[in-house]
Amino acid sequence: MKDKTGSMISSKQLIFVIIGAQFGLGVFSLPRVVSEYAGKDAWIAVILSAIIPIISLYLIERLGKRMPDQNFIQMTTALFGKYIGSFLIILFIAYVIAFESLVVRIYAEVTKLYLLPKTPLTVVLLMYIFTIIYIGSKGARVLGRINEFMFYLLLLSFMFLLLPLGQSDYTNLLPVGESGLKGIAQGAFTSAYYFAGTEILLVFYTLVNKKEEVMKAGLTAIGIVTALFCAMVIIGELVFGTYGLQKIIWPGLVLLKVAQIPVIERLEFIFLFVWLGTGARPTINMGFAASLSLSQLLRIDEQKYHIYSLVFVGLGIFILALLPHDVLAAFKLAEYAGYGFFVMGVGYPLLYHLAAFWRGGVRMYV
């Protein structure tokens, strides 16, 4: 597979691609959203919620092993036939466009709120869409490298979040287990949305050169994301407490506004400059996956015409991103879109396994 769009990536790059697909600006609202249900036990809920992406990873990896030489499109048409298969692929592409439009919208809202308050939303959105299209047009390998580079930037910028710990109060995390099983389960269910992005493996599985390392790479990625999510929630709880968290839309960002550091008066601006690149990764990665699926579905020359499907996907994301009338409406829609992750990340692979079993049974295993 040497074509422009389908350049192979290493299993190490897969780790960064999965992290990139999962880890976006959502992490800044995560402490508020999870603690709404799980209270002081939000961090426990986050750890438990990692079960969902692990299930998703396992199902997709097993599916890939069943049909190792077939990409997502070939696999779908082989299992479901031309019409139902095409419908399922289009549904996947539509899900990615809808989901990522909300990611981009929230991303643009953060940029407008903190950095460019008077710049029109459409301009901010277009700047991101162009970036997504441009990076996507460079192929999977470049995408992998960018994800790797941005991951290190992300780790570096995450260090900033340790600064407000001087204001922390450990009693904010006590008593442990107060929310009860129901609260923690509800928190875990909500937190699971934030792991959306694992389903990118449906498309990327065939692009990985060492398939036997996919599971290990996936688990590493989910482990890192869980640790970072958990750290963010614990820091948020320690600094603001559950009561304070509920009053802030993006506690992760406001954290940077409580630290008093000599010389640097406005830490959040420096942090956001780094995050302008880092936070866009989910859309870049998922947008690439959707456009690649579209190119393969339409059977167009991927080397020559992939850019058109990228533009189509980018345009779709742009138009849908304009629909929510404000950021709170976008959050509400993102909650619904979160259900889409369960459908695409867990429901799809399960359905494919069932279809494979129905059609070929265990013979299709390698």
Next chain:
Amino acid sequence: MFKKLLLVFVIVFLVFSISGCWDYRDVNKVSFPATGAYDLHESSIAAARQNQGEPLVDLTVIIPNLAQDVKKPFRIERTTGILIGNARGQKPYSSPGTYSAGVAAVIILGEDLARAGINNMVEALFRGAQIPKTENFAVAEGRGEDVLRAPIKDYSNMGEYLKGVLKQSEKRSFIPSTTLYQFGVNRAPGKNPIMPLLTLKNQKVEVTGTAIFKKDKMIGKANLDESRSLVMLRGIEASGNIPYIIKKDGQILDKGSVDVCCGGRKVKMDCNGDKFSYLITVYLKGSLIEHEFNKNFIQNPDLHKMIENQIAADTKSDCMKFIEKMQQEYKVDCIDINKYILAKWRKEFQNQVDQSGFIENLDIKVKVKMKLKNVGELT
């Protein structure tokens, strides 16, 4: 070809659309307030004291003049509105240039406003994304506006002076430094904010104590000595000078002063049925600054220990007096100990800790551990 065209288009678009077009501002035409004061409007004070009507608030700000060749280095502006954001919104009618609220380092609250409650007043500060949460808060005895209008000689404006006095004040004295963020988190169940108290005396602004709050309403004042006990009991890491006098049989054995650093506290809580008891251990360490000239540490080996014991005993006595005042007069947990009950039994006590009678019935004991780290260059 298409890709090249797209790239050119993207570059042209980005160059012409990035922030400069819409978010460009000429710094010389922006008003950057150095300090703000929030007060009840004169017409609203009487009504607010009786909890009647919707009060109007005054926003007074010091704005340094950035333009060259101006006669005065700053100007003071006052606007009025139903809330602070509204008062801020009146500025364009009387003041040229764009007003940038995000740079004020200190906010002074007038006493009447602080007593009426400030939740609604500071909402605009919490909501504003451009506003840092590290702005320092203080309460002024009387009107905050009077503090800003007080003459200032050695600083470019009152804002600079207040910034120097209030920013991280606990590092130089036993005065709590309260930021917007700290005020926000201390409104949570079981917690209560405190703020430095400013007084205008003989045309000079001084810190004279601490304002005690019950959630967002000021309910009392602590003088400087009480503030020291409050800071220590609250576990705030602070430094300051403490005097001591050692007496034996009515005679003064030694007197002097020690620069003491409060290294926090340790709280032990016991529950016996419905009765809670606390033991707060305050940890102090310090350096001897001065004492009786003829007293020699080599010839008086016990003196080192006697100074430590005297400061520990004085501090304990002051702390116990403050606790008594807190339980009998303020009747709110201003030393932040209810959180230990909530850390164990949050569900059971969350609604009770802020009720009247709760803090009054706690059995609170204090232990002080003082360590004199060094005695300077003299023997």
